[in-house]
Amino acid sequence: MTNKPEILVIGLGLIGASFAKAVRKSANAYVLGFDVEKEVPPVALEMGLIDEVVDDLTQVRQVDVIIMAVPVMAIGKVVEQIRYLIPGLTVLSDVGSVKGEVVKSVQDVLGELPSCFVPGHPIAGAEKSGVTAATDDLFKNHMHILTPLPESTDQAVTLLTELWSGCGAQVVTMTVERHDEVLAATSHLPHLLAFSLVDTLARESENREIFKYAAGGFRDFSRIAASDPTMWHDIFLTNRDATLKILRRFQSDLGLLEQAIEHRDGDLLRTVFTRAKSARDYFTEILESRNKEG
Amino acid sequence: MTNKPEILVIGLGLIGASFAKAVRKSANAYVLGFDVEKEVPPVALEMGLIDEVVDDLTQVRQVDVIIMAVPVMAIGKVVEQIRYLIPGLTVLSDVGSVKGEVVKSVQDVLGELPSCFVPGHPIAGAEKSGVTAATDDLFKNHMHILTPLPESTDQAVTLLTELWSGCGAQVVTMTVERHDEVLAATSHLPHLLAFSLVDTLARESENREIFKYAAGGFRDFSRIAASDPTMWHDIFLTNRDATLKILRRFQSDLGLLEQAIEHRDGDLLRTVFTRAKSARDYFTEILESRNKEG
Numbered sequence A, B: 001m002t003n004k005p006e007i008l009v010i011g012l013g014l015i016g017a018s019f020a021k022a023v024r025k026s027a028n029a030y031v032l033g034f035d036v037e038k039e040v041p042p043v044a045l046e047m048g049l050i051d052e053v054v055d056d057l058t059q060v061r062q063v064d065v066i067i068m069a070v071p072v073m074a075i076g077k078v079v080e081q082i083r084y085l086i087p088g089l090t091v092l093s094d095v096g097s098v099k100g101e102v103v104k105s106v107q108d109v110l111g112e113l114p115s116c117f118v119p120g121h122p123i124a125g126a127e128k129s130g131v132t133a134a135t136d137d138l139f140k141n142h143m144h145i146l147t148p149l150p151e152s153t154d155q156a157v158t159l160l161t162e163l164w165s166g167c168g169a170q171v172v173t174m175t176v177e178r179h180d181e182v183l184a185a186t187s188h189l190p191h192l193l194a195f196s197l198v199d200t201l202a203r204e205s206e207n208r209e210i211f212k213y214a215a216g217g218f219r220d221f222s223r224i225a226a227s228d229p230t231m232w233h234d235i236f237l238t239n240r241d242a243t244l245k246i247l248r249r250f251q252s253d254l255g256l257l258e259q260a261i262e263h264r265d266g267d268l269l270r271t272v273f274t275r276a277k278s279a280r281d282y283f284t285e286i287l288e289s290r291n292k293e294g
Helices: A014-026 A040-046 A072-088 A099-110 A154-166 A176-204 A206-213 A216-226 A229-238 A240-262 A266-293 B014-026 B040-046 B072-088 B099-110 B154-166 B176-204 B206-213 B216-226 B229-238 B240-262 B266-293
Strands: A006-010 A030-034 A065-068 A091-094 A120-122 A143-146 A170-173 B006-010 B030-034 B065-068 B091-094 B120-122 B143-146 B170-173
Touching (some): A006 A014, A006 A072, A014 A154, A030 A040, A065 A072, A072 A099, A072 A229, A154 A170, A176 A206, A176 A216, A176 A240, A176 B206, A176 B216, A206 B266, A216 B216, A216 B266, A229 B266, A240 B240, A266 B176, A266 B216, A266 B229, B006 B072, B014 B154, B065 B072, B240 B266
Parallel strands (some): A065 A091, B006 B065
16 A cells, blocks of 8 residues: 555445545545446546546456445445455445444355455434535544454554544444444434334324424434435344344333323332433533534 | 503513513513522513512512413412412413313312413423523414413403514414323423433443444434423323323334334335334424524
């Protein structure tokens, strides 16, 4: 690898295009960009997010790093197309929300896990999507979780850490299994609850008249129910076990609150609400201290 | 009543103090203020929110309007103290989150429902609380729900509508029962889910380490879990039946999603998520059109 790393970003949606823009600046990288939607890479080139358009994944010259910024369920197909490049890579990584499924897809296609492969997941997003929403500060002050495998080289982990840190992210590592549990709890379950609640209320009320009376709390609570249904369909199918585990714990805890309301057990309600408020206030402190550091 | 209505606001928290400030300006009202915390009314006077401090509720000259801006479970005690003023009132109202309980408290104390009494509930709030957070645009472009009783005079409903409209609110009327159902669905259940989820996650994780990895979706979703535990304890005890009804419908619907994940029924997941996204997008439109009108 020369001093100017060559990086191929596959998938120029919000995450891929923002990473391209940020890493091009921070690592002085030469960035090649591909997308299944053929009109997207020229837009990225025009916007100054990438240096070169890739038209055909099966005809790319050797690069140093490949980041697969595609839906989790598309990883297998991408790996099939770029397998000829893998022996020459320093790093192969991705940005998917479910790491177990990504690892399984790579293993299924290649029959082994290459030593350049280090799965990753930026805990960042925005309400807008697509290449035109790309911004080079999307990852600033956000976590980037790496899940190195037993096969991964130290060199791959180190380079990937440098690249994402350079984009402003706080890089942490954990196992694939822990990642999928943590995300099931902090992201996948809240999305499921928001989708479910909004659907219950919409069906409860003729002409959705009930939403007219909803206030700010409901607005904040339900915002994530506007997320992409296909992406979330994929996430729940691929992170099935970890989601079911935390969902069932939640259902059991919610059942205790239901019983407390039914039996007018004010002490239990107050205890749970107070404990939750304390935890939420702690979470607010974490967010505020992270923003101050930035 | 003279052209300059005299209004007594009992309880100078965020809602009461903001109403005092707004109505003093919009209706050219003379506003008297009382609070159980004796140091609060002088602050309100100093801030220009009220015209006169009331020290003792049992020693007030006749006014035209009384707004009880106190917790639902404190209404009975307030009504006992001001019952001598009720025959001379044009309007007696409140701002509580559970209308059935407020009506029951007034009935229990007085043995009847006075014709000046029109329960009310502004669908507004803010992250800050207390007299110092008062703002005269708190109700602007927000719903104010009135629940007139069979006993309520048209004059009381009309004057109350004028006062809240003058504060910028969009005034609507519905029955007490419908109000408590609507709020159970759009406010009380979301708060219960947020409290419950945050508590489940906090207990799931040693040292609450899991919150470090939570992103914006979780932040928005869980914000309402930072609400006052005592207030919410009161709400769930007093709006018990309506909350249990919608909670059980939600639990049943969530159970269907759990089964869909378990049985890898991607079609059901996509159908529910798509329907929920459509309803949430509709809700966003309502909010945006309301803000444009303002």
